[in-house]
Amino acid sequence: MRILGIESSCDETAAAMVADGAQILSSVVASQIPTHAKYGGVVPELASREHLRKIEPVVSEACRRAGMGIKEVDGVAVTEGPGLVGSLLVGLVYGKALARALAKPLAGVNHLEGHIHAVLLENKMDRLAGKGVDEAQLPAVTLVVSGGHTSLFRVGEKHPAGNSQPVVFNYERLGQTRDDAAGEAFDKVARLLELGYPGGPIIDQLARWGDAEAVDFGRIKMRGKLLDFSFSGLKTAVLYRVRGTALAVEAEERRAWRRPRHNASTAELRAQCSQATLDLIASFQNAVARDLVERTLAAAEAAQVDSIWVTGGVACNSLLRARFAEASRSRGFRLLVPSPALCTDNAAMIAAAGYHKLRAGQAADATLTAHASLPLGEKQDSGFGIQDSGKMA
Numbered sequence: 001m002r003i004l005g006i007e008s009s010c011d012e013t014a015a016a017m018v019a020d021g022a023q024i025l026s027s028v029v030a031s032q033i034p035t036h037a038k039y040g041g042v043v044p045e046l047a048s049r050e051h052l053r054k055i056e057p058v059v060s061e062a063c064r065r066a067g068m069g070i071k072e073v074d075g076v077a078v079t080e081g082p083g084l085v086g087s088l089l090v091g092l093v094y095g096k097a098l099a100r101a102l103a104k105p106l107a108g109v110n111h112l113e114g115h116i117h118a119v120l121l122e123n124k125m126d127r128l129a130g131k132g133v134d135e136a137q138l139p140a141v142t143l144v145v146s147g148g149h150t151s152l153f154r155v156g157e158k159h160p161a162g163n164s165q166p167v168v169f170n171y172e173r174l175g176q177t178r179d180d181a182a183g184e185a186f187d188k189v190a191r192l193l194e195l196g197y198p199g200g201p202i203i204d205q206l207a208r209w210g211d212a213e214a215v216d217f218g219r220i221k222m223r224g225k226l227l228d229f230s231f232s233g234l235k236t237a238v239l240y241r242v243r244g245t246a247l248a249v250e251a252e253e254r255r256a257w258r259r260p261r262h263n264a265s266t267a268e269l270r271a272q273c274s275q276a277t278l279d280l281i282a283s284f285q286n287a288v289a290r291d292l293v294e295r296t297l298a299a300a301e302a303a304q305v306d307s308i309w310v311t312g313g314v315a316c317n318s319l320l321r322a323r324f325a326e327a328s329r330s331r332g333f334r335l336l337v338p339s340p341a342l343c344t345d346n347a348a349m350i351a352a353a354g355y356h357k358l359r360a361g362q363a364a365d366a367t368l369t370a371h372a373s374l375p376l377g378e379k380q381d382s383g384f385g386i387q388d389s390g391k392m393a
Ligand code: KG4
Pocket: 010, 145, 146, 147, 148, 149, 182, 183, 184, 186, 187, 198, 199, 200, 201, 204, 312, 313, 314, 315, 316, 317, 318, 343, 344, 345
């Protein structure tokens, strides 16, 4: 079953062809970073217009790279939310019209569900390629950490009609951010320090030259649930260390330096950063990574699962990946983190999630529409009622 996936929830226009939810035949991602970089963040109106321009060529390219004609598609999967409505609508309407014209089934996919399926998809591909990896085990606690989301889910599966029949996945949300997403915090700190956009990858690179222990931001305390997140306080703590100091003057100078140099290399950018700036971002990154790892491990322990999955754009972060690997090893969890291209927004993950939906008989009808907010697993939001004592291991 070859599914065409379409993703346009934010600033990437993406299309992919995936066979049986297990093999990527093609995956095309047209990034809008150059369009939004000069504004230091995504401008929704510009994003929708660019999706309109790109959607057709991106879908055609996905077919071409897969060596397929559009009529050979067995189904279409589109992101229905959450995201920017104007952006979502472009992919959704295109996918809906295509499915209708081809008389093929259509699946609406929650973007977060897509990120979760990136883990399963890569695991299946690795096994098919004989890489000797074990099958991904469910239930698993999954951290979806990106520019728009920071949420913990317990992901389970059911075989309603026996083991050989299609799987139905279930998602229980254990916690989520109460303010900024982790990726948003990276992007805002980078903007404050005039380092460029998107901030996550830039901070990841520059932080290697900084001392992660130089600034002690302390632990992030959550009043109420331990499995929720909050990054706006940390972002404000960075702001207070910059505002009215030499670091702010330095950031202003960097802004002027960067203006004609949007493509400056990391080495060139680093030369424009004082050691104090490098130490500050390394310490910030350290605080974010520590918090994400600790809460995810606490969730896995509370949910009594053996597997931890980490996915979403921030899962590309090298420190975060190393910390998760270290903590999972020492505490006996099996960790799965997709390769960076599958962590950031892509349409292969949407096609993979859509494949399972179509197999399970969950095709969408003509009423499918875009939703700016579309909760996943909300009804069973238990979070195990764990209170944050401020003393996580
Ligand atoms: O999953 P994604 O492509 O889009 C959303 O669904 O939001 O994630 C984009 C986010 C951005 O905030 C970006 O700064 C962050 O992921 N990101 C990173 C890294 N690579 C991307 N954050 C930290 N370290 C990275 N290496």
